[in-house]
Amino acid sequence: MGTTLLAxxxxxxxxTEERSCLDAFQGELDYLCRTLRRLGSRDGDLEDDVQDVFLxxxxxxxxxxxxxxxxxxxxxxxxxxxSARKRRHRRELxxxxxxxxxxxxxxxxLFEAQQxxxxxxxxxxxxxxxxxxxxVMHDIDEMPMRTIADVLSLPLFTGYxxxxxxxxxxxxxxxxxxAKERQP
Amino acid sequence: MKPSDLEPLxxxxxxxxxxxxxxxxxxxxxxxxxxxxARAALRAEDAAARRGFLKHRSRLLLAxxxxxxxxAxxxxxxxxxxxxxxxxxxxxPSATAGAPAMPKPAAPAPEAAPAASERATTPAPSxxxxxxxVPAPRSAPSVDESALELVSLQxARAALARGEHxxxxxxxxxxxxxxxxxxxxxxxxxxxxxxxxGLGRNDEARRAAERFRVRFPRSVLLPRIDEAVRR
Numbered sequence: 001m002g003t004t005l006l007a008x009x010x011x012x013x014x015x016t017e018e019r020s021c022l023d024a025f026q027g028e029l030d031y032l033c034r035t036l037r038r039l040g041s042r043d044g045d046l047e048d049d050v051q052d053v054f055l056x057x058x059x060x061x062x063x064x065x066x067x068x069x070x071x072x073x074x075x076x077x078x079x080x081x082x083s084a085r086k087r088r089h090r091r092e093l094x095x096x097x098x099x100x101x102x103x104x105x106x107x108x109x110l111f112e113a114q115q116x117x118x119x120x121x122x123x124x125x126x127x128x129x130x131x132x133x134x135x136v137m138h139d140i141d142e143m144p145m146r147t148i149a150d151v152l153s154l155p156l157f158t159g160y161x162x163x164x165x166x167x168x169x170x171x172x173x174x175x176x177x178x179a180k181e182r183q184p
Numbered sequence: 185m186k187p188s189d190l191e192p193l194x195x196x197x198x199x200x201x202x203x204x205x206x207x208x209x210x211x212x213x214x215x216x217x218x219x220x221x222a223r224a225a226l227r228a229e230d231a232a233a234r235r236g237f238l239k240h241r242s243r244l245l246l247a248x249x250x251x252x253x254x255x256a257x258x259x260x261x262x263x264x265x266x267x268x269x270x271x272x273x274x275x276x277p278s279a280t281a282g283a284p285a286m287p288k289p290a291a292p293a294p295e296a297a298p299a300a301s302e303r304a305t306t307p308a309p310s311x312x313x314x315x316x317x318v319p320a321p322r323s324a325p326s327v328d329e330s331a332l333e334l335v336s337l338q339x340a341r342a343a344l345a346r347g348e349h350x351x352x353x354x355x356x357x358x359x360x361x362x363x364x365x366x367x368x369x370x371x372x373x374x375x376x377x378x379x380x381x382g383l384g385r386n387d388e389a390r391r392a393a394e395r396f397r398v399r400f401p402r403s404v405l406l407p408r409i410d411e412a413v414r415r
Binding site for chain 1: 187189190191193194196197198199200201203204205206207208209210214215217218219221222223225226229332334335336338339358362
């Protein structure tokens with residue numbers, strides 16, 4: 001009996017592989033959605049982009065080393081999906097108010113958090129995607145540069161160089177947005 | 185450029201980014217849709233794999249039989265040797281080196297797949313995962329153009345399934361621009377003909393079918409296209 005079960009389990013590893021891929025996807029869905037938004041996905045694109053990431057994740061699941069952290073790996077896929085989308089629609093449109101307002105608004109004291117997040121998304125949109133990716137991974141996801149360089153296939157030097165530029169661009173964008181807010 | 189040369193972010197930027205770092209939870213309806221789509225894709229893939237399984241039945245049965253025999257022998261031997269310690273599952277890796285590889289269906293069966301399935305069955309002769317150049321064994325995915333070509337096409341297929349023929353045509357034009365010589369050209373052209381028929385542009389569809397016949401005379405998609413255009 002045990003041998004039969006073992007044989008059965010060995011013959012159909014695909015089923016267990018796919019289930020764990022779906023589990024991983026489900027577990028990191030919030031991270032994935034937010035990452036895609038940071039990389040420029042809009043409300044209209046988000047569902048398709050999320051599905052695209054899943055399809056690629058699933059297709060490559062057997063190659064993924066589960067001892068390595070999942071988020072950097074997911075980020076890499078999300079970045080490629082976002083880059084592919086950018087190649088199709090060259091210009092990123094400015095955000096609409098609806099897009100920046102979170103769909104599940106929380107209590108009053110979280111209003112400031114909503115505002116902060118909206119500001120961050122708008123400022124990030126001013127940073128070109130290849131540099132933005134480094135900024136997000138390093139300064140938001142707090143991943144080490146070694147990991148970033150690995151995921152984005154960059155030399156370490158280039159990673160730091162992009163981060164430096166991206167930080168400047170991000171700060172400049174924040175200043176501009178703040179200035180606009182202050183205008184009557 | 186050393187890390188020490190890096191200018192730190194301003195206090196304000198750091199404050200904002202730390203707020204951004206906290207992930208909001210996506211609404212339940214969105215989560216449900218996302219997971220539903222993912223599951224649907226897996227089911228479609230399973231169905232395709234089963235069709236491929238039946239096709240290569242004899243080859244797989246041989247591999248399966250060998251795996252079972254090998255495993256049974258290994259398991260029995262280990263059990264004999266270590267009474268009490270269950271080493272069964274650990275014997276698995278060497279025995280199943282060949283087993284997990286279920287060959288994907290070689291012949292395209294996209295027209296046979298009902299419209300309800302959102303996931304494209306893989307018509308590409310060499311599977312997208314693995315055969316294309318994977319430069320380095322990194323944790324980064326081997327996402328190459330082929331993978332993106334497939335997801336781009338499946339969006340068109342999904343639109344077609346929803347009856348949104350114009351959307352499907354737009355997606356197909358986009359696909360053509362991005363992947364003019366991609367591996368899924370046959371599939372794309374077949375979908376284009378279907379979309380044209382759906383929009384009632386029958387003459388265009390017939391011309392496209394003729395071009396298809398010239399371009400892909402031995403395509404397995406041809407009979408279905410002929411049938412659709414005749415109607």
